[in-house]
Amino acid sequence: MKTMGKHGLSRRLSCLIVVALLCGCGKMSSSTTLTQEPAGSDATLAESTETETAVQHTATIRKPPPVLGAVFRVEVTGTNATSYEGHLQCAACHSLRSSNPDNSKSSHLDEFHQGLRFSHGQLSCVSCHNPGDNYSSLRLADGKTIPFEESITLCAQCHGPQYRDYERGAHGGMTGYWDLKRGDRVRNHCQHCHDPHVPNYPKFYPAAAPQDRFQPSHGKEGASHDH
Amino acid sequence: MTTNPATHLPVLDNQPNSRRGFMKACGATLGLAAWATALKPLTEWAADMNVDEFLQKHYRELKPDEKQAIFRRLEADCKAEHGVDVKIADPQPNDGVQFAYALNLSICIGCRKCAEACSIENNHDRKTNNSYIRVFEMEMGGIDFEKGDATYDHPVPQPDKFYMPVQCQQCENAPCVKACPIEATWQEKDGIVVVDYNWCIGCRYCEAACPYHARRFNWEKPTIPAEEINPNQGYLSNRIRPQGVMEKCTFCLHRTREGRMPACLEACPTGARVFGNILDPQSEIRWVIENKRTFVLKEELGTKPRFYYFFDE
Amino acid sequence: MSSINTPLTGEDATKSMSTRETIHSYPRFLWKALGVATDGSWLFYGWMTLLTAIALVGANAWAVQVRDGMVLTNMSDHVSWGLYIANFTFCVGLAAGGVMMVIPAYLYDDEEMHHLVIIGEAVAIAAILMSTLSVVVDLGRPDRFWHLMPIIGKFNWPMSMLTWDIIVLNGYLVINVHIVGYLLYMQYLGKRPNPWWYVPFVFLSILWAISIHTVTAFLYCGLGGRPFWNTALLAPRFLASAFVSGPAFILIVLRAIRMTSDWKWSPRPARTLIQIIRISMAINLLMLVSELFTLFYTGSGHAASAKYLFFGSHGASGLVVWIWTAIGLNIAGTILFFTPAALRRGNLRILACVLCIAGIWIEKGMGLVIPGFIPSTLHEVVEYAPSLVEWKITAGIWAFGMLVLTILVKLIEAIHAKRLSPSNSHAL
Incomplete structure (x- = not known):
């Protein structure tokens, strides 16, 4: 499927990736990208805190998890189909190569960001990602630039009611103290549940069903079979 | 109204010697033994219990020191039974909280x-x-x-x-x-x-x-x-x-x-x-x-x- | 209300005893009563042995249940009451039904019924004991029974309907034990019973009999979360069915006494009871029909239990057989009772009694208590059928009740026949 030209480009980029990764290592802890943390590890408390009013203790928002959909694959060699996964600064590529604003669906992405799942209304990449900054930040609808870690503000532009509920503690998981006079609270970030590219909550198997005495286990339809 | 045969057994010697009386006494003894056997699982069940537990008062009538004694007893029971150190607390309702x-x-x-x-x-x-x-x-x-x-x-x-x-x-x-x-x-x-x-x-x-x-x-x-x-x-x-x-x-x-x-x-x-x-x-x-x-x-x-x-x- | 309760011979009536002597000879009375109660034919011994054996099986099953937990029953968090409480409900009705001899005897001065009324009270005593035992075996922690006692325990009265039930059941037991004990003792002494000592209690027992079944119905119909029970018709229905099962049971006891003793009486008392049964059963069926009409015609969600009970729902139909059997038995029994042959002393009458007792036992127990839980308050359908342990314990309770009843009836008969009197040296 791929042309030779593309392979050549890939080879050059693969070198860049290696360099970028090496450089990136030192920056890992203070990086501003969303994907700075290895996937799978538990997010630790973020430095950024959102303090509720007039209490001794605070409600902090957990650092958002990596956006899995944003992990992209770059084919390194033409002959070997091994794909290469890496995290790197957006500008690593986007400073060299301008983006194609016509790419609004993941199916359009035939070179880079392949396999990116995207299903978020009518949005296109640049609805949120800031092309004016080599994609190293996010952009609000009014054109204002905001860093990645403030993505909640970006989400809130469209999801006002959810943001309002979130602000009032009525949306989004949390742990800690209901009584902030006595202890801290840690709150989930939007991205803990909603991948910005595929924000619908994913389906998964629930915890085990109750096993009450004599209760037919597969819903009401099968009631007669278990007796 | 009914009378319990057990309470009357000891006074058997009051009675004129009669074969019927003797048979009745045997029957009653046998019956008592049968009841004791039938109810034996109760003794196995009661073996786990102690008098303190049996006589324990309603929670709201317990004095603070009685409560503490009960909590310690329950902790000890748990240690003995499961080998686990547990802490039994009794947090009280907070004023102004519903x-x-x-x-x-x-x-x-x-x-x-x-x-x-x-x-x-x-x-x-x-x-x-x-x-x-x-x-x-x-x-x-x-x-x-x-x-x-x-x-x-x-x-x-x-x-x-x-x-x-x-x-x-x-x-x-x-x-x-x-x-x-x-x-x-x-x-x-x-x-x-x-x-x-x-x-x-x-x-x-x-x-x-x-x-x-x-x-x-x-x-x-x-x-x-x-x-x-x-x-x-x-x-x-x-x-x-x-x-x-x-x-x-x-x-x-x-x-x-x-x-x-x-x-x-x-x-x-x-x-x-x-x-x-x-x-x-x-x-x-x-x-x-x-x-x-x-x-x-x-x-x-x-x-x-x-x-x-x-x-x- | 100075009617004479027992026939007195001239000789006995002339005897006079001081109150002191009366009290002092009471232990002797009990002692002799024990002798009479344990004396009898081989048939009697066989019957008592059989009952004792069943009671023993029940006692053993209960002891195991206490030790290993109620997990041995087939109850669940969905159907949290089962056979025990079903049987309890029936037995309370049986006890209340005993009053159906008292009313004609005392309110309508039915002279002949007067002689037999004590049998109705004996049935009530046995039935109350059975219902109390049915509750005891239903407790997860019978060792904490003392918590239920006023003063030393914590009695949630007047809020909890169960405390009312405890009061009325125990009260009814005490009243009946007093009446039966007093009348028997006086008859034993050959003295005329002092109406002041028992007539007020007889009237109290009439009110009390109605109250025990009303309160038992309130136990269920006071629960707003259980629409199947939450009906004002429940108490009247309970009473109507109790006034069938009680007299029907007494008719069987009367027949047993006639067959095993020389005690004779005219057919009138039994006919009065049959009239009562006829009317009560008709009222009972009428109320059942109006209950079903409101449930099914309006078609509200309240009919969910009734739908499950009569036709099954969500693929579950465990009670359908029970309830239609009950309806069949009740209708057959009622038809038999309405035939003229029922007024004659014959097997048909006994058959009618048995059919109605069995029908009402199912209707009030498996047909009323269980469907209150199916579907559950959150509409889950979890079925229930009693376990072997439950059957054993319930059989044991019945055997115990019948033991008590047999002894009581035997005493009543012996005193009536004057085989038990101060002058008679009968003993162990």
Whole structure:
């Protein structure tokens, strides 16, 4: 499927990736990208805190998890189909190569960001990602630039009611103290549940069903079979 | 009116020697022996019990030092039986606090994490996967439990369903409290309905009275692997219950009376659960009740639940 | 209300005893009563042995249940009451039904009924004991029974309907034990019973009999969360069916006494009882029909239990057989009672009694208590059928009740036949 030209480009980029990764290592802890943390590890408390009013203790928002959909694959060699996964600064590529604003669906992405799942209304990449900054930040609808870690503000532009509920503690998981006079609270970030590219909550198997005495286990339809 | 043959046996020598009398005495002896044999399992059962436990007073009549002695005894029992060091606390209701709970049905995904967390937190019997929370998969279009299913076992959330976790509603006008013949269950100052597991006789009238299927009975001694026992226990909440008594959700009072969230709320990944002090005008729960169109289950029964449900508009 | 309760011979009536002597000879009375109660034919011994054996099986099953937990029953958190409470409800009705001899005897001065009324009271005593035992075996912690006692325990009165039930059941037991004990003792002494000592209690027992079944109905119909029970018709229905099962049971006891003793009486008392049964059964069936009409015609969600009971729902139909059997038995029994042959002493009458007793036992127990739980308050359908342990214990309770009844009836008969009197040296 791929042309030779593309392979050549890939080879050059693969070198860049290696360099970028090496450089990136030192920056890992203070990086501003969303994907700075290895996937799978538990997010630790973020430095950024959102303090509720007039209490001794605070409600902090957990650092958002990596956006899995944003992990992209770059084919390194033409002959070997091994794909290469890496995290790197957006500008690593986007400073060299301008983006194609016509790419609004993941199916359009035939070179880079392949396999990116995207299903978020009518949005296109640049609805949120800031092309004016080599994609190293996010952009609000009014054109204002905001860093990645403030993505909640970006989400809130469209999801006002959810943001309002979130602000009032009525949306989004949390742990800690209901009584902030006595202890801290840690709150989930939007991205803990909603991948910005595929924000619908994913389906998964629930915890085990109750096993009450004599209760037919597969819903009401099968009631007669278990007796 | 009936007379017990046993009390008359010793005076047998009063009687004229008669064969019939002798036969009767033999019959009575045989009968007594048979009764003793039939009831023998009772002695095996009583072997586990002690006099202190038998004579223990109602929780609300215990003096502070008596309570402490009981808590230490229960801790020692747990150590002896499971080899686990547990701490039995007895947090009291906080002044100016009335608990309330709200649940957002629009964002509950039916993952049963709350039920699972409840089971672990509250030292529930593992064999039955017991929990104070039942999550119903409901059909869109109404709150119709007739079409609900609590035993679903497929990926959630299903597109045409919504999910409704039901647990104790901590009713202000609680039918279970009214029903209990011996005040073994009562409402505390902060609105939580508790059970004195050492006072309950296990008649299960409260279970019949509860309109929300919130109460559970210990049909047998609960089994929990020692390593899974939650050692932070409350006397009126999550301590390991004895056989033959009722139990129920206490909004995790051993946590919430110390300001912490209930276990089910912490487990909820979506934040469908909102908990707090309804007397605090700044609280999240108050905001929900004032700003969302909340409803309570079976409002027509006049139970005045402290558990609210709502949908996002 | 100075009617004479027992026929007195001139000789006995002239005897006079001081109150002191009367009290002092009471232990002797009990001692002799024990002798009479344990004396009898081989048939009697066989019957008593059989009952004792069944009671022993029940006692053993109960002891095991206490040790291993109620997990041995087939009850669950969904159906949290089962056979025990079903049987309890029936036995309370049986006890209340005993009053159906008292009313004609005392309110309508039915002279002949007067001689037999004590048998109705004996049935009431046995039935109350059976209902109390049915509750005791239903307790998860019978060792904490003392918590139920006023003063030393914590008695949630007047809030809890169960405390009312405890009061009325124990009160009814005490009243009947007093009446039966007093009348028997006086008859034993050959003295005329002092109406002041028992007539007020007889009237109290009439009110009390109605109250025990009303309160037992309130136990269920006061629960707003159980629409199947939450009906004002429940107490009247309970009473109507009790006034069938009680007299029907007494008719069987009367027949047993006639067959095993020389005690004779005219057919009138039994006919009065049959009239009572006819009317009560008609009222009972009428109320059942109006209950079903409201449930099914309006078609509200309240009919869910009734739908399950009569036709099954959600693929579960465990009670359908029970309830239709009950309806069949009740209708057959009623038809038999309405035939003229029922007024004659014959097997048909006994058959009618048995059919009605069995029918009402199912209707009030498996047909009323169990469907209140199915579907559950959150509309889950979890079925229930009693376990072997439950059957054993319930059989044991009945055997115990019948033991008590047999002894009481034997005493009543012996005193009536003057085989038990101060002058008679009969003893062990």
